[in-house]
Structures are given as structure tokens and as C-alpha cells.
Amino acid sequence: MASFRFLHAADIHLDSPLHGLSRYEGLPEDEIRSATRAAFDNLVRLAIEEAVDFVLIAGDLFDGEWKGMGTGLYFARAMGRLDAAGIPAFVLSGNHDAASVIARSVPWPPNVSLFNTRKPETHVLPGLDVAVHGQSFATSAVTDNLALAYPQAIQGHFNIGMLHTALAGRQGHADYAPCSLEDLKSRQYDYWALGHVHEFEVVCTEPHVVFPGNTQGRTIRETGPKGAVIVTVEDGQVTTVSRLELDVIRWAEVEVNCSDALIDEAPERVRAALAAARRDNPAHLPLVVRLTLTGATMDAGAFHDRAATLRDDARIVAASVSPDLYVEKVKTLVSLPPDRTGSLIGDDMAALIERAPNDVQLARLLEEDLTPFLTAAQVSIGAEEDGDLRRLATVGEWGSVLATASLALRSRLAVEG
8 A cells, every 4th residue: 555644634613703702802803713714724734734645624614604705715715725735635514514504505626525414425545545434414413323334444445434423422522423432443444533522532543543623722611732633654554643733822721829818919829820821831822811719718708809800900910921811711719718717707607608509598589689680780781701690690500609609708707707
């Protein structure tokens, strides 16, 4: 067999917004809006620079129906650059860009092969003795085991299976096209190019079964480097699976230890944590951070009372650390030292406050009193941020509202004696 290399990517989600940032003043809106395209530009550029023999995109190239023809025009131009370099691309549709979701049918460049939705089909690259098998999603929620209908491997060829699936399940991902590792192995292919899971994972090496992850993180749930893989095949055997970093904006979760800190000391602790996060970003990409304030302090009540101020202060501190450092959210999880709460406010009062979050009747009364106010205030004070008390109240998580309020009350009573 010939030796060759190919690029395997998935979950591009072209023109999908980066979620959770729309209300944050000061973010680079143009960079955020174009992040998925910029990551895909990196993919095309590296495919050409590395002179790969072909490109695989294993589902969710698009993020749903196009808002305009600009999405299709952009993709056509990108594929045109690959075509000019003599690089074919094989694309299958996943749950976000299934045939039932994308209404437009347009003429792609001749180097693009889109897999059938009705049954698996095979594309053969004669000069390389490569057979690529795949099936696109016809609808956005495919629950059948598609892998079992894939054809057996073609003798004398390097066989690749493309499939959009979470296999037997992956946390945070819908169970579409479910199948087992044994189902994949039964096809006797040499490589399985999977998509749908947004984390990089080499599931198996005999044969290679690989999730490349998505090319650009879009939420705080998608932290760390994002990209694709380049696979090298020599004499019919996979010799390397090399990860490529393609993202242009990166997400990170950073914990700030506020143990024994006073509220006025919080900004400097935040500064130290953000500076460390910036140093730990060797790619030097713009970094969007979620801060979590933790630890036990006698000033816990002030931390919870001034949560919104802490968030604003953290964003100002981030801007001073680096112009490419942004704070998406600040979660305040500090508490009183456990051995001080009861003794300072009395065991009976501490026990009463402790029971409040689980008091069903109290939660019902709170809902009755606050819901009309929240409805009336929504227009004048704007949308709530995810995780804050208004957000919890809006979605009806009154137990969580009580838990947060109880912690703040307990902390304040303890400090004030």
C-alpha cells in the first residue's frame, strides 16, 4: 500500500457564536463572531502547508440552518483553496447540519464529497488504495446504530469509517447513532474518524478510533486547546496521530483561593490567579476565564453581598494583566470557617439557617412573592447573568436561591456578632 497523510476534523460549527459572552462589555466582538471561521482558516492553511492527501470532516460542519448565504460562500471559498492544492475533502452531516436542518442545496467545488443520508456509501481514492465509508444524518436525532450497516472492509485498501456518534455515550453529548467499540471493530476498518464529542480522545489503537474534538471552543464547558489531527499511514499502518491546535480564542476555569482573605484583598488574589493563567497559556491566545472564588474566610458574608462588584473588579484586573484576557463570570463559593459559624451566631440560629434551603413551604412563599417583581423588573434592569440569583429565580431554582441567601446571611451574622 502507498504511504499518505490525512487530516481528520469534526464539529466545526461554522458561524456559531461563542455562548455566554454577549452581555460582557469590552470583548473583541469581531474576533468572537468570526472565531469558528478563523479556526477553519487555520485548518485549511495547515492542510495545504502539510500537504495532506485528503481531509475528513466527520459531522457538524455547520451549526444549523444558515442565517444567510455568507456561510455557504465562505465554505465554498475555503474548499476552493483545498481544490487548488489538489486536496479532496470528504464530509458527512451530523445532528447540527442534518439534511432535515440545512434546507439549502448548493453546488460545492468538485473536490468535496458529501455522504448519502439514506445508506452508507464508499468513496475510493485509487491512487492511494484508500476506501472512505460513511453515512450522513438524515434528521437531527438519529437513534439507529448506523455502524452495523456499513460495508465490510475492501481488501487491499486502507479502510476508513466516518461516523458522527458518541459511541455508547459520552458525558454532555446526546446519544446519537449509538454503537459499541465492538460494532466498529466488526467492520475490520483501519481507522475510524468520529465526530460529535468535543473533546480529543483516542478511544482505541487497534484499530485507531479517534475523536479529534471540535476546532474552536464555544463555551466554558469547552476549555483547553481545540483542533484536529493529522494521521500518517505507512505501508497500510497508522504510524502517528498528531494533534493540531486550530483555535483562536481559548477558555479556561481558574480557581482563586480566598482563604482568610478580607474582601478588600480579593482583587490582588484575583490578579495573581489571572497572571498564572496567562503564563500557563503557551499558545498566547486570547483567554476567556471563569473565576471561582473558594476557601474559608470570616469575611465570607461580604464576598457574597458584593458578588457583582467582585465580578466587575475582576474584569478590570484582567484588562490590566493583559489586553487579551477576559473574565466571563465570577462564581463566589467562599464560606465561613466551619468551626466558627455556630459559636458566633448561636447553634439554634445556625441550625435554622441550615434548614432553610430545604424548606419546601419557604421556597413556595418566596416564589409567590418574588415572581411578580422579577417579571416587572426584567425589562428595566436587563437580562440576568447565568448563575446569579436572578437567573436561578427565573428558572425556578428556589432552593438554590435560598442556599445562596442563607450562606450570605449566616456569614454576615457571624461577622457582625
